Amino acid sequence: MRNTTCMSDYREVQHGFELLNKFFSDESKKKTFIAALDACSPNSAEEAINLFNQWWNDTQFNTYIASVSEHDDREDLFGRLSMWRAFGGFTTRVAIVFSVPWFSAGALALNVTLNPVAYLNEAEVHAEINNVIRNIRENCDFLRSIERPHLVGSVFNMFVAGVTCVKHKGFHEEREWRVLYAPNREPSPLMERSIETIGGVPQIVYKAPLDRNVSQDLADIEMSRIFDRLIIGPSPYPWAMYQAFVAALDEIEVPEASKRVFVSDIPIRA
Numbered sequence: 154m155r156n157t158t159c160m161s162d163y164r165e166v167q168h169g170f171e172l173l174n175k176f177f178s179d180e181s182k183k184k185t186f187i188a189a190l191d192a193c194s195p196n197s198a199e200e201a202i203n204l205f206n207q208w209w210n211d212t213q214f215n216t217y218i219a220s221v222s223e224h225d226d227r228e229d230l231f232g233r234l235s236m237w238r239a240f241g242g243f244t245t246r247v248a249i250v251f252s253v254p255w256f257s258a259g260a261l262a263l264n265v266t267l268n269p270v271a272y273l274n275e276a277e278v279h280a281e282i283n284n285v286i287r288n289i290r291e292n293c294d295f296l297r298s299i300e301r302p303h304l305v306g307s308v309f310n311m312f313v314a315g316v317t318c319v320k321h322k323g324f325h326e327e328r329e330w331r332v333l334y335a336p337n338r339e340p341s342p343l344m345e346r347s348i349e350t351i352g353g354v355p356q357i358v359y360k361a362p363l364d365r366n367v368s369q370d371l372a373d374i375e376m377s378r379i380f381d382r383l384i385i386g387p388s389p390y391p392w393a394m395y396q397a398f399v400a401a402l403d404e405i406e407v408p409e410a411s412k413r414v415f416v417s418d419i420p421i422r423a
Contacts, residue, residue: 166213169318170213170316172315177202186198186285190296192290194301194304197301201305201309201312211335212316212335222330231418232386235326237417248384249380249383250380251376254379258370262341262368263334264340265361268317268331269329270319270324270327271319272322272323274322317331343362343371346358363375377406377408380413383415385416394416
């Protein structure tokens with residue numbers, strides 16, 4: 154109840170990389186991007202592109218992702234049918250709803266970022282990059298005032314977000330957000346590394362301790378503070394599960410835990 158877990162899967166970054174790579178493989182488009190940024194900070198574009206290329210293998214194989222789904226108020230009692238169907242197999246499923254602050258000292262201490270997923274095709278990705286080029290041109294005076302390392306880092310992070318947070322349009326109903334952690338590039342001493350077997354596959358995972366007892370820097374993302382509700386999926390044993398989860402929430406001092414656990418009666422057919 155006190156950890157959120159990030160796992161690595163290189164397949165999660167391939168779609169975004171392919172679309173970004175197609176843009177920059179076109180020499181005309183690449184030169185347009187470079188010219189726009191170089192007008193504000195000479196050679197910064199090439200430096201950011203080279204930095205991204207240097208870190209690409211690590212980004213591909215050592216980016217750890219925890220995925221969550223944006224929650225609507227109208228789903229408070231039942232959850233979302235597509236999510237119940239998609240995750241958990243035939244076991245009894247639960248949905249944990251939490252609310253995170255817009256700015257978090259805890260996220261900074263853990264060196265994680267929380268980004269929304271964009272569901273885009275090739276034309277839409279390229280249109281977004283063209284929007285970036287236009288914004289660079291329109292804000293060149295401001296960009297000249299930014300120290301070069303910060304500017305290069307921002308462009309690099311834009312590329313990383315582009316490959317890690319773009320998915321096929323067919324997944325749009327998920328309304329996914331991703332918690333990203335890069336232990337080789339930006340490690341945090343607070344992250345807990347372990348080897349777990351998930352679905353029969355041994356793998357490295359990183360666990361983010363949502364616990365102010367680990368560090369006061371994590372106080373704003375303490376589980377008892379960000380927890381909103383827990384929804385138990387359709388189950389033949391809802392009362393036993395209700396009691397167990399209320400007891401677990403009481404242990405981590407979630408206020409009024411008994412009023413924040415709900416049983417969904419949404420019908421799910423195989």
